[in-house]
Amino acid sequence: MESPLHHFEVHTLIPIHIGGLDLSINNAVVAMWVGLAVIGGMFILPARKGLSLVPGKLQSVLEIAMEFIRNLVYEFIGEEEGRKYVPFIASLFLFILACNLIGLLPGSYTITSQLVVTGVFATGIFIMTMIIGFSKHGLHFFGILVPPGIPKILIPVLIPIEIISMIARPISLAVRLFANMTAGHTVLAVLFGLAMTGPLWLGWLPFGFTVVINGLEIAIAFIQAYIFTTLTCVYIGDVIKLH
Amino acid sequence: MPQFEQVSVFGSLIFWSVISFAILFFMLKKYAFPPILAALDDREKKIRGDIEASEKLKQDVGKIKIDLEEKLAAAHGKAETIVQLAQDEAKKLQEKMVQETEAKVKQVQREAEQEIQSSRNKLLQEIRSYAAALTIASTEKFLKKALDDSDKKRLVDESIEQVIQELEKNHQN
Numbered sequence: 001m002e003s004p005l006h007h008f009e010v011h012t013l014i015p016i017h018i019g020g021l022d023l024s025i026n027n028a029v030v031a032m033w034v035g036l037a038v039i040g041g042m043f044i045l046p047a048r049k050g051l052s053l054v055p056g057k058l059q060s061v062l063e064i065a066m067e068f069i070r071n072l073v074y075e076f077i078g079e080e081e082g083r084k085y086v087p088f089i090a091s092l093f094l095f096i097l098a099c100n101l102i103g104l105l106p107g108s109y110t111i112t113s114q115l116v117v118t119g120v121f122a123t124g125i126f127i128m129t130m131i132i133g134f135s136k137h138g139l140h141f142f143g144i145l146v147p148p149g150i151p152k153i154l155i156p157v158l159i160p161i162e163i164i165s166m167i168a169r170p171i172s173l174a175v176r177l178f179a180n181m182t183a184g185h186t187v188l189a190v191l192f193g194l195a196m197t198g199p200l201w202l203g204w205l206p207f208g209f210t211v212v213i214n215g216l217e218i219a220i221a222f223i224q225a226y227i228f229t230t231l232t233c234v235y236i237g238d239v240i241k242l243h
Numbered sequence: 244m245p246q247f248e249q250v251s252v253f254g255s256l257i258f259w260s261v262i263s264f265a266i267l268f269f270m271l272k273k274y275a276f277p278p279i280l281a282a283l284d285d286r287e288k289k290i291r292g293d294i295e296a297s298e299k300l301k302q303d304v305g306k307i308k309i310d311l312e313e314k315l316a317a318a319h320g321k322a323e324t325i326v327q328l329a330q331d332e333a334k335k336l337q338e339k340m341v342q343e344t345e346a347k348v349k350q351v352q353r354e355a356e357q358e359i360q361s362s363r364n365k366l367l368q369e370i371r372s373y374a375a376a377l378t379i380a381s382t383e384k385f386l387k388k389a390l391d392d393s394d395k396k397r398l399v400d401e402s403i404e405q406v407i408q409e410l411e412k413n414h415q416n
Contacts, residue, residue, distance in 0.1 A: 005245060008246055010256070024255050025255070026256075029260075036267050043271055047279055053282070053289065062275075063283055066280060070283075095263075113246065114246050114256050117257065121260075
């Protein structure tokens with residue numbers, strides 16, 4: 001029986017080596033591109049064609065998505081400050097959603113099940129929040145390490161805790177998405193393996209479960225994209241408001 | 244787990260995912276989001292404007308309704324006054340006509356009574372004059388000669404006949 005983790009293996013399709021770097025195009029990258037092309041096309045083509053005041057079906061979907069993300073940003077960052085972050089947050093949500101969903105197609109690849117990818121995005125967001133914080137508040141930004149209203153005697157204890165909690169943010173952000181995607185796909189692979197290897201009178205049971213788990217995975221794809229972007233909004237909101 | 248073992252692909256995964264995200268971000272930011280957000284804002288503005296306009300219309304309609312009701316009430320009051328006036332006028336006219344008619348009737352009655360009275364007086368006058376003439380004539384005849392009873396009767400009849408003839412003659416004249 002094939003390992004349930006086998007489908008997480010990356011296969012190089014077009015080898016590209018620039019300097020000492022391996023920038024080869026592999027199945028994970030291609031799957032990601034397909035997902036991004038679909039979601040990008042879905043958003044860009046109708047918008048380029050012109051939107052009507054009375055929306056059609058696709059336009060309604062796009063508008064609902066944008067309104068949902070915009071409200072999310074406004075809720076955690078605030079309407080005035082949040083306005084300029086809407087495109088970034090929306091792109092982030094759509095990127096993660098597209099990668100999550102395209103991975104559910106058999107033979108495809110979920111690039112968000114790679115910890116390095118989620119790690120890069122989480123780290124990037126962490127660095128971005130630091131830049132926003134320092135550019136907005138200068139050295140006062142260190143105040144984020146001191147929660148308001150605590151006795152001064154506790155400050156030396158609390159600052160290391162706050163630093164750890166700050167560093168834990170990108171780690172948890174990265175691991176959450178990676179773990180959810182990996183776990184879901186692993187469960188699916190295990191169930192498929194059982195269905196394929198078992199006799200027919202027994203194999204239908206795990207196969208039935210794969211159908212249910214697949215439905216669940218679609219929901220998880222949305223939920224994880226939502227959680228990732230919501231937490232990004234929360235972190236940006238935190239550094240803007242300083243508690 | 245392959246995610247931790249295939250270290251060689253990390254570079255390409257990171258590079259392409261970051262590049263792809265950047266391209267997606269710039270494409271969406273440039274071509275997709277502004278029109279969609281603008282459409283949302285436009286619709287919001289339009290709906291808000293429409294609601295405000297309809298609220299204003301509602302208020303206007305309310306004002307017009309109150310105005311019309313006031314006018315209607317005024318018109319009703321006016322109409323009632325006019326009807327009352329017309330009724331009063333008609334009553335006055337009726338009373339006047341009744342009074343006039345009564346006066347006329349009384350006048351006619353009075354005139355008729357006067358005429359009857361004058362005719363009666365005239366007739367009595369005539370009867371009186373003819374009775375006197377008759378008495379004079381009869382007395383003349385009695386005095387001229389003594390007459391037997393049949394003659395007396397004949398003479399009285401003649402006198403009466405003469406008086407009647409004179410009366411008829413007078414009437415014919």
